[in-house]
Amino acid sequence: MYAFTYHRASGLRQAGNMLAKLDDPKLLAGGQTLLPTMKQRLASPANIIDLNQIEGMSGIELKGRSLTIGAMTRHYEVASSPVVQEAIPALAYLAGLIGDPAVRHRGTIGGSIANNDPNADYPAACLGLGATIITSKRRIAADDFFLGLFETALEPDEIITKVSFPVPKKAGYYKFRNQASRFALVGVFVSKRSSEIRVAVTGAGGNGVFRVTAFEEALKKRFSAKSLDGLTVPADNLASDIHGSAEYRAHLIGVCAKRALDAADK
């Protein structure tokens, strides 16, 4: 690590001010990406603004057909919450697949989606459910939030405060892990809410999480794995590396989507 100055934000407004005014600042939520990156000297923020002491930034609330999760809510809280397990079980399941117990007890949903790692799970859930990302400044639809690899619509001094998920009729997630990192090599989140059907893919995209509109169309007739028979995703624009070629990822998208649909039925 390089030397840095640590600031403990006592409130959201103060955190925002620090973000705007301090030199080369970075927010610290769970630190599960930021701290290892700093230890490897791949990141060197001059100022760290710790959000962990701010009251009211975590919590899970179901209001009508809307499930809202505070940005600082830890993965294990989402995974083990009876509210989430009841309202959107696929979301609880996804949270329980992130990392390992140590990671899940520190990592946060706000941190995960602000980072937008192309292999992370939450971006697939947000895009796959049509979530709304609520920040210190505005409300951003998931469709407009994830812009590219590690890139989001957030402005430099903008802080995610909550994520709001519409409760679907059915939803499922299937994650095929990279054997080394255990991040998603390909992860597919599917959901059906009245007329809207979403299929969101993480891990495979060359530009981060994306929706497979061809699959969504096919699923309109019937929201089940059989509807995807014979459909393939083109390999161009998919990521290719030592862990999986674009062709393999394209194939896995089909497999994972079907398995997510099977899970959605349970």
Added chain:
Amino acid sequence: MSATGIGAAVRRKEDFRFITGKGQYTDDISRPGQTSIYFLRSPHAHARIGKIDTAAAAAMPGVVAVLTGAEFAESKLGSLICGWTVLSKDGSPMKMAPHPALAHGKANHVGDGVAVVIAETLAQAKDAAERIVVDYEVLPAVVDPMKAAARGAPQIHDVAPDNTIYNWHIGDPEATAAAFRNASHVTTLEFVNNRLVPNPMEPRAALAEYDPGTESFTLWNTTQNPHVARLVISAFVGMAPEHKLRVIAPDVGGGFGSKIFIYPEEVVCLWAARKVGRPVKWTADRSEAFLTDAHGRDHVTKAQLALDREGRITGLKVHTTANLGAYMSTFSSAVPTFLYAPLLSGQYAIPHIYCEVDAVYTNTVPVDAYRGAGRPEAAYVVERLVEVAARELNMEPATLRKKNFVRTFPYQTSVASLYDTGDFEASLNKAMKIHDVEGFGRRKREAERRGRLRGLGFSAYIEACGVAPSSLVGQLGAGVGLWESAEIRVNPTGTVELLTGTHQHGQGHETTFAQVVSERLGIPIENVTVVHGDTDKVQFGMGTYGSRSGAVGLSAVVKALDKVENKAKKIAAHLLEAAEGDIVFRDGKFSVTGTDKSVAFADLALQAYVAHKFPTAEIEPGLKEGAFYDPTNFTFPAGCHICEVEIDPATGETQIVAWTAVDDFGTVINPMIVEGQVHGGVAQGVGQALYEHTVYDDRGQLMTGSYMDYAMPRAENLPSLKVDTTVTKCPGNPLGIKGCGEAGAIAAPAAVMNAITDAIGTEKIEMPATPQSVWAAIQSVNNNRRAAE
């Protein structure tokens, strides 16, 4: 068998401190005035090193010194060496290139140390290192061993034209060729034995201190063999006379071979400690370990098996290209030669074998022994060939093996190994029964109904360990003997210190060695302390690797115990006023045959030191005996592992659903520890077969330099293993021990790959059999099937 003697599953004494955080590892030790050292390493795989500007770095806060390869060269200290001379076919010696502890003139792999910063803290040293400016002239690199000797490949070392270290062979080429000409069937396989990064839980570390008052050094180091390190660093590197260098290997967290070798880092720390006049401490981080710990395996092989009409093996022909990396590491030459080819007969009576091995330099991390060291590579060749031959001949894999087992011992193989004893069919039969091989067909059909592919694979391995008979390895080019030492110090109060030249870094010697002493002397196991790892305390020993501590180390202990018993009986005779021939030692008591006169061991010990009651002109006071034991042969553990896999054809993911291991280790001291060794070895073998992929790009960059990209086997990747044994005691050593530390890693890869290839119906798949490569292999099988229809 007592509750704490030979054969007892005694809980490990050392575990208390390891589990409660009270262990003393090299990194836990701090010395007054200590500095931290950071190595600046070449980011290029192959580059000329020009000017190094250290001025800015030297001016950074906390910096004590900045030293480069040029200054190390000026020191006139010697090169690191490979201590085993292997000759090429034409009799010329291997082409051993200079290996300076800090690269000078040229960097030859990514990670090659070029300069060091010594500072008050590690962070300060790292900050300063970033200010060192190195003028590199990047050169083309070669990483593929098949390309290294080809025309036009970049030349790495002047002493080795075509990057070739040696062209070695063993066996009878003409007789083998004749066997192939007359063969009824020939099975051919070409494959890679994939490069592995060792990854012991504790990274390497070194803490060097120079005492100007006595002109002597102390080195704390994560070594598996402190005396060997001391010998090499004093005699070859010339750091200090041997008696002025103390090497201490305290608690060490795993080695698997990677901590045998003498590395640049400890040499540089010693040199720097004298230069700056303060202790210098280095601890690798994991990223650094990936780039500097000796890697394992990395063979490219073409192998052929000749069989007659009845399915008897008549010949074996092997050609292997072995990638030794950028420099020859300490034992590197022997691993793909003498630790490999002599095992190519496997468990079978193969009359004619010919093996050629070409070793090459590439711009990669040096390669040396890693759990199994040559024997996993040999077992892979033999057991894949035999399994494939069985398939090609439409024979059951067990049947073909049984047709060819060696059944009479001793058996002289045609590749130098003289097998002492064994019962290969017993292990195979026991494994098949435990595994329920008969029920496999039914399990396979049930899996098919679930859309999964099941496969079964055998690995009937044999290995050679208990390294090694000294004059034999000397004839083969080893620079050292491979005997072992032990000293038993009985204290006046009857407790015992056992000083052993072996070293434990996970093997449990503090417990198993104490079991042997406690049983023999009839004293409680708590009264026995095992001392190892400090060259000031312990007589010269060769350390621990090659599954030698039981077969060789404990044999030295037994010899020393024999001497203790002999002397004690002489003293007892005087104490009990009887003839020496009438003294019997049993259950910790010396007694006179036919009487009830006796003296307990502790009382005798006190008398030995009080020395009042026996003629000290005839019998020296005290009770302390040492012994050196040189084995007369290697030992040959062998067994049968059976792996059953289930593959998801949609993703190519392999799940190991069952594993049976039946091993013959001869006498087992502590069955719990032995079972643990099998578990660990199998896990590492499974790691090689399914997960661990060391990938270099063609510029020589290590693409798998962390756990984000290098997949380690995890507990959830393995089923509960069924582990059992058959026993044929080793006739070569007093306790009948064969050794067990590496067997799992030797047996496992072939078992896994035999199972996977059985499941998917093609042999064209390499380790690691990742989901993508299994899926691709299934696609090609399906495509071929469609094309044929």
